[in-house]
Amino acid sequence: MSKFEIVKPGSGNPKEPxxxxxxxxxxxxxxxxxxxxxxxxxxxxxxxxxxxxxTNVLVETAKVLDIVRxxxxxxxxxxxxxxxxxxxxxxxxSMPIEVVWHLRSIKYRxxxxxxxxxxxxxxxxxxxxxxxxxxxxxxxxxxxxMFGITFAGHYDLRRILMWEQYKEGFPLRKDFPLRGRFSRxxxxxxxxxxxxxxxxxxxxxxVADAFxxxxxxxxxxxxxxxxxxx
Amino acid sequence: xxTKRTIEVELSTSGLTRDGKPQRVPLVTGGDTGVAxxxxxxxxxxxxxxxxxxxxxxxxxxxxxxxxxxxxxxTVVRCIPxxxxxxxxxxxxxxYRQYNQIIPWTDRxxxxxxxxxxxxxxxxxxxxxxxxxxERCKVLRVIAMELSRIASHLVxxxxxxxxxxxxxxxxxxxxxxxxxxxxxxxxxxARLTTSATRVGGMAADIPDKWLEGLRGFVSTFPKTxxxxxxxxxxxxxxxxxxIGLGVMSPDEALNYGLSGPMLRASGVAYDVRKDFPxxxxxxxxxxxxxxxxxxxxDRFLVRVEELRQSxxxxxxxxxxxxxxxxxxxxxxxILPPKHKATSEMESMIHHFKNVMEGxxxxxxxxxxxxxxxxxxxxxxxxSDGTSKPARWRIRPPSFVNLSAIPKMVEGHLLSDVIAINAxxxxxxxxxxx
Numbered sequence: 323m324s325k326f327e328i329v330k331p332g333s334g335n336p337k338e339p340x341x342x343x344x345x346x347x348x349x350x351x352x353x354x355x356x357x358x359x360x361x362x363x364x365x366x367x368x369x370x371x372x373x374x375x376x377t378n379v380l381v382e383t384a385k386v387l388d389i390v391r392x393x394x395x396x397x398x399x400x401x402x403x404x405x406x407x408x409x410x411x412x413x414x415x416s417m418p419i420e421v422v423w424h425l426r427s428i429k430y431r432x433x434x435x436x437x438x439x440x441x442x443x444x445x446x447x448x449x450x451x452x453x454x455x456x457x458x459x460x461x462x463x464x465x466x467x468m469f470g471i472t473f474a475g476h477y478d479l480r481r482i483l484m485w486e487q488y489k490e491g492f493p494l495r496k497d498f499p500l501r502g503r504f505s506r507x508x509x510x511x512x513x514x515x516x517x518x519x520x521x522x523x524x525x526x527x528x529v530a531d532a533f534x535x536x537x538x539x540x541x542x543x544x545x546x547x548x549x550x551x552x
Numbered sequence: 553x554x555t556k557r558t559i560e561v562e563l564s565t566s567g568l569t570r571d572g573k574p575q576r577v578p579l580v581t582g583g584d585t586g587v588a589x590x591x592x593x594x595x596x597x598x599x600x601x602x603x604x605x606x607x608x609x610x611x612x613x614x615x616x617x618x619x620x621x622x623x624x625x626x627t628v629v630r631c632i633p634x635x636x637x638x639x640x641x642x643x644x645x646x647x648y649r650q651y652n653q654i655i656p657w658t659d660r661x662x663x664x665x666x667x668x669x670x671x672x673x674x675x676x677x678x679x680x681x682x683x684x685x686x687e688r689c690k691v692l693r694v695i696a697m698e699l700s701r702i703a704s705h706l707v708x709x710x711x712x713x714x715x716x717x718x719x720x721x722x723x724x725x726x727x728x729x730x731x732x733x734x735x736x737x738x739x740x741x742a743r744l745t746t747s748a749t750r751v752g753g754m755a756a757d758i759p760d761k762w763l764e765g766l767r768g769f770v771s772t773f774p775k776t777x778x779x780x781x782x783x784x785x786x787x788x789x790x791x792x793x794x795i796g797l798g799v800m801s802p803d804e805a806l807n808y809g810l811s812g813p814m815l816r817a818s819g820v821a822y823d824v825r826k827d828f829p830x831x832x833x834x835x836x837x838x839x840x841x842x843x844x845x846x847x848x849x850d851r852f853l854v855r856v857e858e859l860r861q862s863x864x865x866x867x868x869x870x871x872x873x874x875x876x877x878x879x880x881x882x883x884x885x886i887l888p889p890k891h892k893a894t895s896e897m898e899s900m901i902h903h904f905k906n907v908m909e910g911x912x913x914x915x916x917x918x919x920x921x922x923x924x925x926x927x928x929x930x931x932x933x934x935s936d937g938t939s940k941p942a943r944w945r946i947r948p949p950s951f952v953n954l955s956a957i958p959k960m961v962e963g964h965l966l967s968d969v970i971a972i973n974a975x976x977x978x979x980x981x982x983x984x985x
Contacts, residue, residue: 374679374918402806403822405921406947410934413942424919424930424947428806428822435919457809460955468643483636483984494644 350375355399355427355434363389376435383438386423387449387475390436393425394454401425401434404455407462409469411496421448421471440471450475468494487516601629604966608637612715612970615980617954619969626965631958635951638984646944650910651677651751654944659745661946662982664707665925667736667746668700674749675830676920676931680913681885683752688876690831692754695766695869697831697922698862702773703732704925704977705855705862709780712852712974716793721780728776731769738762751911752886753879763870770866777859784852794849798960798972801846808956811949812927813854814976818846824923838864848975855977885911910939919947926950926977950976951983 356370356377366385371378381389393401405424412420418439425434440446450473452458462473463482470492473479481488490503502509602623607613616637622630642661646654658673659666671693678685685693706729710722733743739758740748748755784790800810805818815822823840825833841857843850879886887906888899915937921930927949934943953976961969 373916374682376918378917404809405928406919406930406932406945408932408943408945408947410917410943412934413936413938422932424932426828428820428827431827433828433919455809456804456807456959457952457955460951461809464951481636483639485636493641498644500644500648 353377353432353434355379355393355401355432358399359389359393362392376433378435378437380437380439383440383448386436386438387451387453390423390425390451391454393434399427400429401427401432403428404451404457404461405433407451407458407465409465409471409494411469411494413496415442415496418442419446419469419471421465423451445472446470447472447474449473450479452476468492470495606969608634613973614711614978616984617973617978617980619957619973621961621966621969623966626967628961628964628966628969631961631969633954633957635954635980635983638980640985642985643944643946646941648940650939651913651941652910654941655749656745656747659747660981661948661985662704662924662926662929662950662979663744664704664979665700666744667696667740667748668704668922668924669929670746670749671697671831672920672922672924672929673931674751675922676918676933677751677913679918679920680916680933680935681751681911682914683880683882683885685753685880686877687874688757689753689878689880691869691873692758692878693749694831694833694836695866695873696748698865698869699732699735701925702859702862703729705859706732708855708925708974708977712971713784715970715974716790718784718787718790721783724776724779728773731773735762735765735769738765750879750885752882753877757878763873766866767870770863770870774860774863777856777863781856785856791849793968793971794852794975795847796845797848797964797968798975799845799847800956800960804959805846805956808959809952810927810956811952812923812925812977813851813858814927814953816841817843817850817854819844824921824928828921830920830922836865836868838862848971851975912937912939921947924949926979926982927953946982946985948982948985950978954978954983 350372352370352372353376356379359379359381360367360370363381363385366382366389367379368382369378369380390401393399403426405426406422407424408422410420410422418441421438421440423436425436426432427434438448440448446469448471450458450462452462452473453475459476459478460482462476463479465471466473466476466479467481467483480486484493491498493502504512604621604623605618606621607618608616613619618634618637620632620634621628622632642657645657649657655670655673658669662669674693706725710725710729713719713721713725736746736748737743739762740746740756800808800814800818802819805815806820806822810818811822819842821840821842824830825838826840838861839857841854841861843854883902885906887893888896888902892899893903894900913933913935915935917932917934919930919932921928923929928947929949930945930947932943932945932947933941936942957973957976960972964972
């Protein structure tokens, strides 16, 4: 970490020199939805700023689903399209992890970024927007897979890019080394030891015709309602 | 959405009834023609579901996609997709690379649209740096994006035809794609992994007479589109295998976050080039094709029409390409000319610092989306003022499009799963990253 020179973002002062040339990147046309949100959810909106012409709205974690639902349903906002759900961890490890939603209103041609901050050391949990946008399904699963952020209310939150039995942690966290935690030989050993049958999730095996032919312990695990595989 | 449609089927093909359903032909064995066969013994398979696994190593899954299907007879009851077999951690690697060093990685995610990704990445980085690119560079980038859109749609067309059982259009489309790759090779030296852009400009200007080659392509390519159109659009087998499959209504398609031809086939006219323009796309004259039924057939029609529209844009690019520099005059990001770097002390220091330390954007963040052949491709950057992004996020359009596949295939036949999967136009390199 010490290799990087750390500059704290979010100071909000446009006069502060950020680069040798001091390019003004704050400012631009603000999205009117920011002001509308402030009127609707006054206390839950913590900060609104415009960076590179894009409006960022920092909101309270618990209120995310209400805010997103209002933005989706309200006729004057009409954010019917969810572009992306992702998270950001800064190199400065004392800074909170941010979860970011990118919303688009195709009707009014607007773009809005909703953010919320999760303090490290606490439970990393945000409300899922899956009840509003079905497209959030895999995006939230990926975010969980890569950052370990739980989306409360998601119907099927499990790893998506990494395999279900992956034990090394969450790859996009800054404390995760670029080459992985285990040595190559250890990774190879684990791969050779893996039981290919375990690649079927318990849910899939439960529908399998071959249920009767499964080993007894696996059948017992299915019967007990276990879902996570391995 | 399930309104009946009439499509004039031109080539008379046996095997279909009048209402487009596969014809049931009684099988006659031996020489006893005309003898009615006894009723086959009815097999009571009710309630017994079968679990089958397609992929990850299967040619019809376009890469390493794995689908676990629960079947009732031949009907799909449930579909569980598994992705991640090609996961390489591009986003993680990006946090350890300078901005210009990430450009080769963008080639390798959606590898059918590599030069388009290069342009998208450069656009994002330039917004972060606060750089306004030159007019010539803008037009060259539009040429690059439209050429790669055509190349990507041609691969989609060829592979989908193979999946559905037509072999000839595959050869036509890959031949035309070869012409595009020859053009790209003449421009940037590489065919597939182009790495054509730099922050603030392009790696190279087009060589002399290159526009002649592009003009030749633009004049001959519409003939291929016409041939494909003649071959497929009214073909009874093609229509029978694609119509009414994987229907998504406009509201569903929006809610599932579909984008690109998938969304437009459902009747939502959302095209990033028109709605959130970049590279002066608002000044080009082109139409956005929109389907009405949201099935596999409409996705085919939309993509074929997009090929024509891309040719239109290329024609306008050839007319308007201005003279002038390609790279911006900004020493923060652009390297000095090679002959100066090897002969002048100051230029050498400048070259050294730009290469070894890398340009530093201001603290900030930005999300730049472009219309890739698969849909809305977005790059999200978070900069903390160092020469490497604190977070580089790829918004992969085919990842989100694929997430709707359980919704689209349920209730259809197993053989239709292949057609629906092909219609999504997935690239696993982009989905898994």
